[in-house]
Amino acid sequence: MLGILLTPLQSRAAGDDAYQADLIQRAEALNLAGQRAWWTLLHYRPGTDGARVISDADDPRFFLAPTGKNDPAAELAATLRAFFNSDPVGGDPQPAQCAFRARYHWLQDMLGFDPQRLPEQPCESFTQWWRMLDVASVTVVFASAYLDNPASLFGHTLLRLDQRDQTERTRLLAHAINYAADDSNSHPLLYAFDGIAGGFQGRFEVQPYYKLVRTYSDLESRDLWEYRLNLTPAQLQRLLEHAWELRDIHFDYYFFRENCAWQLLTLLEAADPTLMLSDRFTLWTLPADTLRLLLEQSGLVGPVHARPARGSSLRRRYLALDAGERRLLRRLRHAPELTLDPAFRDRPAARQALMLELALDERQFRRARSADEAGAPADPGDQWLLKARNRLAVAADPVPITPYATQPETGHASRRLGIGLGQGNGAAFIELNARAAYHDLLEPVAGYTPDAQIEMLDLAVRYYAGGPLALERLTLLDITSLRPFDRLTPRPAWQIHAGWLSAARADCYDCTLFHLGGALGLAAESSWPWRMLWFGLPGLAFESGATPDDGEQAGPSLTVGVLAQPDANWTLKASAFWLNDQWGDSGTTLRAQLQQNLALARDLALQTTWRYQPGWHEFMLGLRVYF
């Protein structure tokens, strides 16, 4: 008791000033402020002009020196000084030794503090937090793309803190560190701008894993892939201590690069400063690319585990039913009294249990998605089904449930370069193309969400023999979701596209037009002779010619097509686009194309295209590499 009372007084004793100066001098002699470990803990990186140093943390409470954001040495000296007193500092104010646990322990390791001259202070709230988390290992969790929310197009990663004695059956009880942007204060019109320019504040949040499973798997129906990391106990301790330092500390959030996936890398670098991860990404960071990078580090990634989304589980079980059971199920979910019907009761108990559980899950899924305030109460129908399920004292017939989104790192890399040779209206050309991200319908589905296309910044230019250099296309954004219709959980197929397209014709090889369109329709799959995906997408489109006399067109449009997949590495696609120029200057437009893509290796593909549009037909053979 006396000791605790005396601590603040001791800190002003004259002897400590000498020890402070001694420590700071030794830190300078060892150049601790220049070491990578210190840089990772403070999130320093070289500034854009080369000489200056800057920290990515944008919260003044994260620094103890006024110049801490740009001066590692000043920050280190200020940190050492702060360890001598118990003034509250940091995002969750408390003495510096407690607020900055990872810094304290690293400096202690480097300098060997004399406990007589720099007494260690008790950090009760940290100890309590540490005990509650009780971490034995960490796991990177990848949530697959969620097309219905633009914020989730490329997937998401978070870090799960697995507890001692946990099994896969009780992983829900783990905690997780999730880096998220606080976008609640943003005006919808400024949302996009804020996202690019860093107008949002990002924070690391520690939450129970079951809440994240609820959001991602139950509500958004995203398959989760879990990658156990092999960290040493010392690395694990540093990771947690650093996560503690970061509580409530905000960072400017940039969707392109400094997003969730990138920030997780900085956290892992703090745990193990020998890892060089975050500087591998210069312009943008996609969650799947960060996973690939982690898997390249030898011995870092351990066992992988899948957690299929609620939607995947519903669909797999529904498809495992026979035709009669499917009919029963579709009636059962709206009319629970059907459980009394002999048509239902005559089925084997394990099949009844399967249908009842499926009907209950589907009702919960529907309710949770439609509720403003999720967690809407159950209704009498649920209760009826639950009681019926309860009376069957058997386990439901087991159905193997695998995610639809396959392991993200097994897919082709997200950037693409291509070269092609072809003929347009008889004139030979060579084409070069490059795409920033991410995946199109023709590419092998491994690692990506099936039947979904997300393309951004796809550029192609052509050189016609003896003729002009022509822009073939510049896609700003294309999102196509062709989720096949099923009667249990019917969802529409849809597409949006913005970008420039070739409008080549006999008298104008380098004509282009700007296209903006959206469509909403249906997709359906069939399995003969291969997997075929048929789609029809009525919509609205606006097109504007490159030259003033081409004018502008707008009106209802229709896209129809079929995708055939004879093999995992071979896909064919036929599609036609028709635009009725209701509100514009010229007649209707029709474009049709036939494409095939053959993946020769994971990151190499051969593609052929045949295309027709009024006054123009072309054929091209191309090679594509992914990197």
Next chain:
Amino acid sequence: MRPLMNIALITALGLVTMACTVVTDPSSGSSGGSNKTSFMDRQQQISEFARVNLDHLRSDMAAGQGEYLDSLATLLDIAPDRQPAFRELTRERFTTLFPSENTTATEMLATLNREMQTDPSLAQRVAVR
């Protein structure tokens, strides 16, 4: 038409650039509740787990099995060799635990506590409030 086109372009670009923000689920308590959830004691953890996952627990208890039921048993500190008995108890007493569709998590936990007292084999160390 040009200004319209520009707006559309900016919107499209904005859509492109968004990676991995989080949609907060209003049911799962406060958003950004890192500090609140950081310091829950075991009682609060049990209540919070049951509140957020009541739908799952209802289904799991009716069937007498499931991931959410196993997790609740672990939170209640029921020894692994007693967990089959616990699962069986929740299945047998399902209609007592959930007498109606309006049963709340708190009510269910209170009933569960009473039911577990009557079963000497389920000597759990954490009492449910």
